[in-house]
Amino acid sequence: MATDSSLLNSELELQQQEELYQQLLLQTMGQVQSENPDSKVIRPQPGMCVKTLSQPDKQKIFINICQSNSVPPPPELSKEELVELLESEDPTGYRVPMSLGEPHTEIDNSSQGCTAYDVVINQEFFNKCQKDPLFQQFLILVSLEGLENKYSLELSRDWKVLKNRKFFGSLNEQNIRTRSRPVIQELQPQKCPTAAAKRPEFSLLVEPPAGDPEYLIAEIQLPGVPSSRSLVLDVGEDRLVLTARPSLFHLDIFHPFLIDQEKSVAQYNTNTQILTVTMPVVSS
Template identity: 70%
Template sequence: METDSSLLSSELDQQRQDELYQQLLIKTMGKMPSDGNSSKFIRPHPGMCVKTFSLRDKQKVFVNICQSPEVPPPPELSHEKLVELLDSDDPTGYKVPMSLGEAHTEMDNSSNRCTVYDVVINGAFFQKCEKDALFQQFIMAVCLEGLENKYRLELSRDIKILKNRKFMGSLTEQNIRTKSKPVIQEIDSKDTQLQPSQAKTPQYCLLVEPPFGDPEYLVAEIQLPGVSSACSLVLDLGEDRLLLNARPSRFHLDIYFPFFVDQENSSAQYSTKTQVLTVTMPVMSS
């Protein structure tokens, strides 16, 4: 898979510097090849039901962790590697493909209304999590974090696995990706001098527009103090990942998104005045 190193075009001339923040600077953005029509509707199989609550309103929340062979499996991970991963500084480097369903209202055993989310993971990986307590704790944490990121929730980590039921309410069909997402590869040739270990991680924030309801855009605002020109930036954008390098080894950023984004219609702007790179990405509907 090839990446395009000419991702950010030259800056506008000095007379147009004040307009730079509003102008589109990316003429050719590095994009991962599309898989085409790589999704389908599936009905998830029961797995296990986790009970927790929302930290904001203290209301009960149930998470149906479901399984399906149609969901792509994550990369191979042994028990020993998982221990190393959890002990590392960046345990988020291991991505678990999953489908996060919309909230639906059900009735609990006390005939009270409760909120339920369905999360679907690969069936074989679910079986592995069932047999290993550490993997089970790991997948529950990943599912909760995924729901929090996608739906802007705050869920308690004081959880309980329901022993006598594998799901709460009913399981509905979900539209899932049937192929693994493309992976951003290393930049070679003239960009090999950009060593992440020699570069700093810039400050950044991810914003969702609109802030409430279904997300339409994901906006990344990245602070790059000392970067005087957009020509020194190399940006690669994947469906759920952003990779940025600033020559010469000044900054390196590699982050994952809580949503799939539309690479073809994404854009970027760099302001030499504020030294902030803004990447605007349409969110793909689930």
């Protein structure tokens, strides 16, 4: 994966680029090892329960949207910005920090098996969504999108919020990140991407193509991005988040692999304007 020669204009430029390639790793938002000082195990507090169906098999799905002060709040979002997001092609481009728990089997009121998922968000943001139906609609939408991306699901948008029921089944403990770890200080994001940010075209490749996967490779097209200094890249255990400033592109995807964050590397080719992220696969 050779980079364009324009990246090598000076010794300082080379050093900066190599630093980016080797260190542009995520402050993960997924589950992390319990010995990490920036994470802790929490038991989420009940919030609200959303009932929907999986597609196309029409199986009952319950989503427990829970709350915890241990989850960081999302960037400020005004009512006007929210309306723009909901009217855009990608309303889930706004990044809401959340912890997505593993599915757990439950029994519904008809003594039939069903599946429940726990989604944990910041308590203050949850309260804000409870006070405004538009924010609540948006919260449910990004929760569905997050679960679909992480677990390769297709969920019906014909959902129902259960009255007088804050959760369904049991709420499981979750190991969450409590503090971000910026790797390159100058690339700290200042504001959330708005509706102006577009979802870039990308592809996910598995190497080798057959047998046990060793690497997951993301190739992201970023036309108009002059250099890697405009990028903020987050690589989690099962999630990749990319923002190109100022509000050019925003990508937030889950993938079905557990990857080694510490050995992941990123490389931006200014000639093709493609960012390549190579992530060693631990397990699928």
